[in-house]
Amino acid sequence: MDQLLTDAVPAEWEQLSSRYSAALREKVSRLAQTHKRELADFFYGEMMRDKLAAQFLSHEQVKTRLHASMQDWICDLFHHGEDRDWRAVMAYQSRVGDIHARVDVPMHVVLHGARKLKAGMAAVIARDGGLADAERYEAQSLVNAMMDLAMESMSAAYASSHDRNSRAEESYRLFSVAQNVAAEKERQRAALLDWENQLMFEQAMGHSASQLPKIGASEFGLWFRHKGSHAFGGAPETASIQNAMQHIDEVLLPLGSAAPMQDGAARLQHLRALREQAKTIGFHLERLFEQHSELESGRDALTRLLSRKFLSVVMAKEVAYARRSNTRFAVLAIDIDHFKSINDQYGHEAGDLVLQQFAALINNLIRAGDYAFRLGGEEFLLLMVDTTEEAALRVAEKLRKAVEREGFRLPQERSLRVTVSIGMAMHDGHPDYMRTLRKADDALYLAKSDGRNRVSG
Structure with a gap:
């Protein structure tokens, strides 16, 4: 079904474009470019009147970043070009739909915003002196059709992403007792x-x-x-x-x-x-x-930490909890330094033992409400609930020192010293948890580029 949509929808975009003259499409593109700021102002002004939409848009960074993103989206959607890559246009709408699903913006709120934006474009078209009366009707028809196709692409991506999230959410709900x-x-x-x-x-x-x-x-x-x-x-x-x-x-x-x-x-x-x-x-x-029994799927088989499977569910849940309770959480992105050389020099059995012992160190350090993930290879992630930046940095430094002191046991009664690099990021209230994960990754990159065996945040 997804393949049918992938093949069919770009053709619909192209057919839609061909139904209107190049001159008209150029005029609509010019109006969108000229009035993009006004249209974004109108869009967010109307959306803030909706109590449900305002919950997602009240964060200052959301308003600042989304205002610019909305202007870019308006210009891109109505951009005129004979050689437009409609598959790329559809992919852009799909990415937006994925983001809406990730931050849990209800689709009816998105459609409400699209309806308001159509009204905003209608007002711009109505007062533009460069359009003849007959062109105004055609221009609005083009705007409505383009918006409808954009919403269709967004909705398809939203539904697919939301279904995946729902399945993971239910799986995690059953799993999250998480141990025997x-x-x-x-x-x-x-x-x-x-x-x-x-x-x-x-x-x-x-x-x-x-x-x-x-x-x-x-x-x-x-x-x-x-x-x-x-x-x-x-x-x-x-x-x-x-x-x-x-x-x-x-x-x-x-x-x-x-x-x-x-x-x-x-x-x-x-x-x-x-x-x-x-x-x-x-x-x-x-x-x-x-009333509950053990469910082991979703746990990393080697380290027994949570796997990447439930990362999105846990992050979304903690973002919602932080918003409701006005609390903060921290994310620690962790890499074992030069781990490939351990596998190369001592073998994969030794590498597995290092990973298992490192996971045990993490479990001994974190609190009962915190989450520990193995994302793959030597990459780990900690989510620390109800914490401050100072406390999270203290834990990160405590973990770094504990690893540095530990003698990791290898086969044949050998031992090894290893170090870790850690990037810390605090959740700042933004509804999209990917921003926090990216900030933690950026901090980890800085820790590694500064020489490894250090904490950055």
Whole structure:
């Protein structure tokens, strides 16, 4: 089906162009070029009136970058040339459709924008003195037909990309418990107990509310908010755990610090309330794990880290979470330095052992809510949730030093010292996660060009 579209649609563009005179197409191209800024202003002005569209366009960088991109798109779409490569024109529209799917802009919002842009072009055509009355009708007909074909190409790419993302999203939802269920259950039960024990100790010491450990920021809380809640999405127990965590952090902890130290009965009642909420979380967590089984597809077979398969799903999910919660996350792009020489000198078995030991170092360093990927070869990526630039750089430097100190074990009782280069980028609120990935890649390139075994960000 995709091949049929690839072959048929460029021919439609060419046939459409041939139905109008070269003189008319030249005039429409001139109008688009002359009024591109006005049309982009009109387009975004109208789109910002739509509450749903405004959610995607309110970010300052989006407005700045997309305004220029819209001007380029208008000029390219209506550009007049007898030798136009219509396959390239269609590919351009397809790329735009892919981006819309990636940042999760609903297609009806895109079509709404196209309708508004048609109206903007109609206003430009209506007041242009270089067009005869008969030409105005033909010009608007050409504009409408070109816009419709552009939207058709965008929609086809959008649907294909959205279907792929949806399949990956569902696969990830089932997979994202991501380990042996029994082991993960014990790990999270222990994390929940650690938080509870720490809380009781801090309470006994009489610390203020600001000093008490919030469950949302604990190892368990990070895991549940960023992984568990997604893995178990739709289950009523998930909402119950989220509500209990919110009640603890927003109601019980502040209330506990306000209780007079000498009022033993009040403090005992408060501790019982905390204990009941913790028991509720533990009960629902047990139920959730009982309902799910292990799914191993999507994990890198060698390192057991997440594979590239789920990178787009996780990135999109964290971008949406950051937008809702007004938090930030960091991406660390990591390369093992001169890895090819390890394979060449010691063999691929030794290279595999280095990759496995490096993955173990990563797993020992990251928090429960963070994500670790092997992208392929010696390329790795960390996504650090709920963090700051300073904290992310500290983790990156800590990882670099840990690798530098580690003696990597090779076959025949040999060992090897290796280093890594790391590029760090913070998510800046832009809805397209590819920008953050590219920034991390650029920082990694800088770290490698500066001599390797360093962090850049």
